[in-house]
Amino acid sequence: MSYTIKDVAKLANVSIATVSRVLNGQSGFSKATEEKVLNAIKELGYQPNAFARSLISKKSNTVGILFPEVSSQFSSKILRGVEEASHHHGSSVIVCNTASHGQRTMKYLQLLTEKRVDGVLFVSEMITEEYYNTLESMQIPVVLVSTESYQYPLPFVKVDxxxxxxxxxxxxxxxxxxxxxxxxxxxxxxxxxxxxxxxxxxxxxxxxxxxxxxxxxxxxxxxxxxxxxxxxxxxxxxxxxxxxxxxxxxxxxxxxxxxxxxxxxxxxxxxxxxxxxxxxxxxxxxxxxxxxxPLEEMGMVAAEMLFTIMEQGKRVESRIMPHSVVERESVKKIIFT
The missing domain is CATH 3.40.50.2300 (Response regulator)
Incomplete structure (x- = not known):
């Protein structure tokens, strides 16, 4: 049987609004009331509906990330950093593979709008006017990763x-x-x-x-x-x-x-x-x-910038990340005699 928030409120003998406040970490209830609600949730095995919670809290606790090629090692290393930071902030990541295709990118931006994501990370593609207008209409923070825009004022993380x-x-x-x-x-x-x-x-x-x-x-x-x-x-x-x-x-x-x-x-x-x-x-x-x-670090830094905007409403400065030569065996030193 699938239980609802009404069932939780009835078992705990509190209002639905009180259950909602407990679920969303808000104030306005005693410690004893919180314990009654949590015990009722545990007893019923109640699973809060994510979409319903997002309507109440105005947050979905998800971020979207768009890659031109999601299966590449380049993308996977960036994603690892993004997921690490997102997990730390209690959020999940929706991954979109655009294949550098304009129509598919627009389709995914529409999907992320419908999913009510809290922010977007846009990786390794140029920002077109169509993309930018859509991102603006979403009214959520956006951070670029391994790309930048000279035309549009979006913060970025990349190597020079x-x-x-x-x-x-x-x-x-x-x-x-x-x-x-x-x-x-x-x-x-x-x-x-x-x-x-x-x-x-x-x-x-x-x-x-x-x-x-x-x-x-x-x-x-x-x-x-x-x-x-x-x-x-x-x-x-x-x-x-x-x-x-x-x-x-x-x-x-x-x-x-x-x-x-x-x-x-x-x-x-x-x-x-x-x-x-x-x-x-x-x-x-x-x-x-x-x-x-430093691809993994770039993903982590970009995600942290996104959460800073989302959680604190602060502006963030773009970041140029350091690069370095990793010496292995494919380059020969020429010695002149």
């Missing part, structure tokens, strides 16, 4: 992509490389595409090395397939390269796999550095040297 790409390229230079190519993502992507290209070029320019378009392959995305297809094209255009900066670990791993097929030894014939420090990077053969984004 240009600086991180500079660091990766400069590391190769410091390891003695001067003929350095790049496997980039989509250059039309103003969040992670072009800034990483700019960082690569800036590092070469600072060290006085040549910058030429034939040393860059622009991919549609940052996937393993993009890296696998891109490396042969890059080496065909620039066969004298000694090192490659790949703008994601997935691109780098695709390039390593392609190099194996081509008979190119990593790092003896060609050094490769990635970007992200995904768990699979250390499982590669050879283990991948890469620029690390």
């Amino acid at each position: 992509d240009k600086h991180a790409a500079f660091t990766a390229t400069d590391y190769l230079v410091k390891m003695g490389h001067s003929k350095i190519g790049m496997l980039s993502g989509n250059k039309e992507d103003i969040i992670a595409g072009q800034p990483r290209i700019d960082g690569y070029k800036q590092a070469l320019a600072l060290r006085g090395h040549d910058i030429t378009d034939k040393n860059i392959i622009h991919s549609q995305g940052f996937s393993f397939k993009d890296g696998f297809a891109g490396l042969p094209k890059l080496l065909e255009q620039s066969p004298d390269l000694t090192a490659v900066f790949a703008a994601s670990d997935a691109l780098a791993l695709g390039a390593i796999s392609s190099a194996y097929k081509l008979g190119v030894k990593i790092p003896d014939d060609l050094s490769i550095i990635g970007y992200d420090n995904l768990p699979i990077a250390e499982m590669a053969i050879p283990p991948l040297t890469t620029v690390a984004q």
Whole structure:
């Protein structure tokens, strides 16, 4: 049998309003009354209806998070941090996989509206006018993760992509490389595409090395397939390269796999550095040297920012997170004699 809040009130001999106040942690009742209500709930095995409670408290104790690819290691590490912070604040997380598809994103935003979520975390995609208008209409806090908007005033948590790409390229230079190519993502992507290209070029320019378009392959995305297809094209255009900066670990791993097929030894014939420090990077053969984004910490920080807005009504400052080079075995040091 399914019991209702009326049954709890009747057994405890109190009003429905009193039961509601106890359930929602409000004041206006004695300790003895609270104990009677809790004992009645336990005796009946009453399970409060989450939606009904949200109507009373104006809170659903849920947050929504939108990923362009929910199954990736990138997303899973961010999600782990978000869930850790959300659990600490007594909230649950609704995960939405948008597949970088505008219609699906809008569908999920509508779903989150219907679920009356208390806030939204928006991961790794550009904020369009349509997305922003919908988020504004929801009248709830929004924090961006691994993306930012120059046009709309939304707080964000991310690494400085240009600086991180500079660091990766400069590391190769410091390891003695001067003929350095790049496997980039989509250059039309103003969040992670072009800034990483700019960082690569800036590092070469600072060290006085040549910058030429034939040393860059622009991919549609940052996937393993993009890296696998891109490396042969890059080496065909620039066969004298000694090192490659790949703008994601997935691109780098695709390039390593392609190099194996081509008979190119990593790092003896060609050094490769990635970007992200995904768990699979250390499982590669050879283990991948890469620029690390603190993805789990980014998820936790973004969630804490969201809860600060929701619970305290405070403005929060955007956060640029630190990056670092994780040295493994895919980059060879060139020693001049």
